[in-house]
Amino acid sequence: MDKQRLQRLLAPKSIAVFGARGADFAITESQKMGFSGPIYAVHPKRDKLAGLTCLPTAAALPQAPDAAYVAVNAEAAIDIIAQLNAMNAGGAVLYASGFSEVGSQGEERQQRLLAAAGDMPIIGPNCYGVINALDKAVLWPDQHGLAQVDRGVGIITQSGNIGLNMTMQQVGLPIAYMFTVGNQAQTDIADIVDAMLDDPRVNAIGLHIEGINNLQAFDAAARRALEKRVPIVAIKSGRTEASAKIALSHTSSLTGADQLFDALFQRLGIVRVDTIPEFLETLKLLSLLGPLPNNRIASMSCSGGEAGMMADLIAATDLEFSSLTPPQRQAIQATLNDYVDVSNPLDYHTFIWGDRQAMANTFGAMMAAQFSATLLLLDWPNYPNADPLEWDVALLALADAAKAGGHQAILLSSMAECLPAHAIQLCQNHSITPMIGLSSCLQALNNAHLVHLAFHRPLPAPLHIRHPSGEQANMLTEYQAKQLLAKYNVPIPQGDLANSATSALQLAHRIGYPVTMKAVSDQVAHKTEINGVYLNINSDAEVEQAAQHLLSLSEQMLVERMEQGVLAELIVGVSCDPLFGNYLVVGAGGILVELLKDSQLILLPCHQQDILQALEKLAIQPLLKGYRGQQPCDQQAIVRAIMGVISCLEHQPVAEMDINPLLAKADGCVAVDALIRQ
Numbered sequence: 001m002d003k004q005r006l007q008r009l010l011a012p013k014s015i016a017v018f019g020a021r022g023a024d025f026a027i028t029e030s031q032k033m034g035f036s037g038p039i040y041a042v043h044p045k046r047d048k049l050a051g052l053t054c055l056p057t058a059a060a061l062p063q064a065p066d067a068a069y070v071a072v073n074a075e076a077a078i079d080i081i082a083q084l085n086a087m088n089a090g091g092a093v094l095y096a097s098g099f100s101e102v103g104s105q106g107e108e109r110q111q112r113l114l115a116a117a118g119d120m121p122i123i124g125p126n127c128y129g130v131i132n133a134l135d136k137a138v139l140w141p142d143q144h145g146l147a148q149v150d151r152g153v154g155i156i157t158q159s160g161n162i163g164l165n166m167t168m169q170q171v172g173l174p175i176a177y178m179f180t181v182g183n184q185a186q187t188d189i190a191d192i193v194d195a196m197l198d199d200p201r202v203n204a205i206g207l208h209i210e211g212i213n214n215l216q217a218f219d220a221a222a223r224r225a226l227e228k229r230v231p232i233v234a235i236k237s238g239r240t241e242a243s244a245k246i247a248l249s250h251t252s253s254l255t256g257a258d259q260l261f262d263a264l265f266q267r268l269g270i271v272r273v274d275t276i277p278e279f280l281e282t283l284k285l286l287s288l289l290g291p292l293p294n295n296r297i298a299s300m301s302c303s304g305g306e307a308g309m310m311a312d313l314i315a316a317t318d319l320e321f322s323s324l325t326p327p328q329r330q331a332i333q334a335t336l337n338d339y340v341d342v343s344n345p346l347d348y349h350t351f352i353w354g355d356r357q358a359m360a361n362t363f364g365a366m367m368a369a370q371f372s373a374t375l376l377l378l379d380w381p382n383y384p385n386a387d388p389l390e391w392d393v394a395l396l397a398l399a400d401a402a403k404a405g406g407h408q409a410i411l412l413s414s415m416a417e418c419l420p421a422h423a424i425q426l427c428q429n430h431s432i433t434p435m436i437g438l439s440s441c442l443q444a445l446n447n448a449h450l451v452h453l454a455f456h457r458p459l460p461a462p463l464h465i466r467h468p469s470g471e472q473a474n475m476l477t478e479y480q481a482k483q484l485l486a487k488y489n490v491p492i493p494q495g496d497l498a499n500s501a502t503s504a505l506q507l508a509h510r511i512g513y514p515v516t517m518k519a520v521s522d523q524v525a526h527k528t529e530i531n532g533v534y535l536n537i538n539s540d541a542e543v544e545q546a547a548q549h550l551l552s553l554s555e556q557m558l559v560e561r562m563e564q565g566v567l568a569e570l571i572v573g574v575s576c577d578p579l580f581g582n583y584l585v586v587g588a589g590g591i592l593v594e595l596l597k598d599s600q601l602i603l604l605p606c607h608q609q610d611i612l613q614a615l616e617k618l619a620i621q622p623l624l625k626g627y628r629g630q631q632p633c634d635q636q637a638i639v640r641a642i643m644g645v646i647s648c649l650e651h652q653p654v655a656e657m658d659i660n661p662l663l664a665k666a667d668g669c670v671a672v673d674a675l676i677r678q
Helices: 001-010 023-033 074-086 103-116 160-167 188-197 215-228 250-255 258-270 276-288 304-316 324-335 355-367 388-403 421-429 438-455 479-484 501-513 538-551 608-614 621-625 635-651
Strands: 015-019 039-043 052-055 067-071 092-094 130-132 137-139 152-157 175-180 202-209 234-237 271-273 296-301 371-379 409-413 435-437 495-498 515-520 532-537 556-561 566-577 581-588 599-602 655-666 668-671 674-677
Touching: 001 067, 001 188, 001 479, 001 655, 015 023, 015 074, 023 039, 023 067, 023 137, 052 655, 067 074, 067 137, 074 092, 074 103, 103 621, 152 160, 152 188, 152 276, 160 175, 160 276, 188 202, 188 215, 202 276, 215 258, 234 276, 258 271, 258 599, 271 276, 271 438, 276 435, 276 438, 296 304, 304 371, 304 438, 324 355, 355 371, 355 388, 371 438, 388 409, 388 421, 388 435, 409 421, 409 608, 421 435, 435 438, 479 515, 479 556, 479 635, 479 674, 495 501, 501 515, 501 556, 515 538, 538 556, 566 608, 566 621, 566 635, 581 608, 581 635, 599 608, 608 621, 608 635, 635 655, 635 668
Parallel strands: 015 039, 015 067, 039 052, 067 092, 152 175, 152 202, 202 234, 234 271, 296 371, 371 409, 409 435
Antiparallel strands: 130 137, 130 175, 495 556, 515 532, 515 556, 566 581, 566 655, 581 599, 655 668, 655 674
């Protein structure tokens, strides 16, 4: 796909429209928005379309259009695309359906479409279209709610209806582009993200994702956004288990495709949200205010109830209402009377209500404490003939204070019904960010702080997608698995194989009691379920008794030192996803691994710092640091062992691995059980 042609398609200077119903909107809505270039209507049977004289075919066009909107049946669309490609058109948006979404016949038709397009970019097919509110080009088959903007956010969605609905938002979000991508037959989400990053007028990107066609291309585009410091917010639907899972190991029970997307988004600094309101509010905050440099915020209202609610809601975030210093409290108190208890959140009461200068003094004194953002809670009356004057005065006082001190200010309404259009416009006129919903606003602020942190981390390495051989994977015995791990500096217990009670006794004497004894077989994954493990053996008689039973289960036994001084048990796992390839799982291990499900995923490649951060997020982190007077675990030894696992992955095909448990001690760690399928 030719990127220069894609740029012509996204910011066209000329448009050609093919079809009738739906195509007429592309003409009228572009005209309404103020598109200044030529628009050509093409239809073989109609004289006019939306007031324009129709040309009979693409060949009759006086010039190669930058953008074409194709709203005809599937077979006709293929012919039109071929003609457009031949004349070097910029590209086309295909409203037409009947391609891969309808099965094998449609898939064959889609392949013919791609052949016809060549390197000419096509968006779709089976998509609603594209709206460019910067250059006023509407390649769209319906009414919409966008207005021309000079800068704003680009939104990409795989749902036409969701895209249409989002254009109707009235919350003050400046939408620069709206893309619906349909089948992504040729031009996918990654291509469009990459293209938008070339447009300095786009200051944030929103994604509604159902699936990703090319993970490495998406990774490259998102890393470029991270490097350019353009924030990305995503809704990823489908919180379900991966369709292909290996159910043999504990690792597989801990993860699914959705958790892998979580790990991917965290790696790339992409904010993941679950609802459209949070999506829109977060994008708005990032577009108008930008990333939050720290987590210290302030809230002001003339209601103790609102102040209390904000204090409760912030607990669900990483933000904080920072305490005021005595001089700061004194400065704020000087603008109020003695009945007001100055704190953060601030209930400034109603003594100064309606007095623009007095409110500006209070708001300015609060902002002088240098928070990353200061919120004013304000709900306008909403009933016929309501007088908004006093609420407008409060907003203007906030604007006065913000401008005087060079502060970041947010106007927050608890409900959309209580933030009228004229108030949003006032906010925009005075560089105040209008936000809706107490919880949504706090979560958006938290998201904006996460973006700031992501922007200041080292850029992640390109994603390494490694799949083991497609052949049937074979399970190693525990002994073989441990010997393989030991080659890559993963610590294992002292021990060896025995094939008789006599050789087991010899090993036990050499190692020293206590010891463990286990059945060894490549046919048994979970030995405890068949009583194939004996722990804490302290005598010759116990060795002989264990050997008698274990030799009835397998031809060999593993005799090892019984580890002492254990402070915590971890699981270190490797699994393979059809899309992501090999990935790591680190979590709480032992017999409660599936019950606790306390784990973190790590995509590859990774560094020691990534592993330390994953350990930090575990619920058992207090155990690792030393809980209730216990010694802390040797976390550097844990990290070295996990890096050894990664080194093994780099040199060996691994379909699945469980080290469970990896015993953490004060002076090291030991992999006392291991399962590997190669």
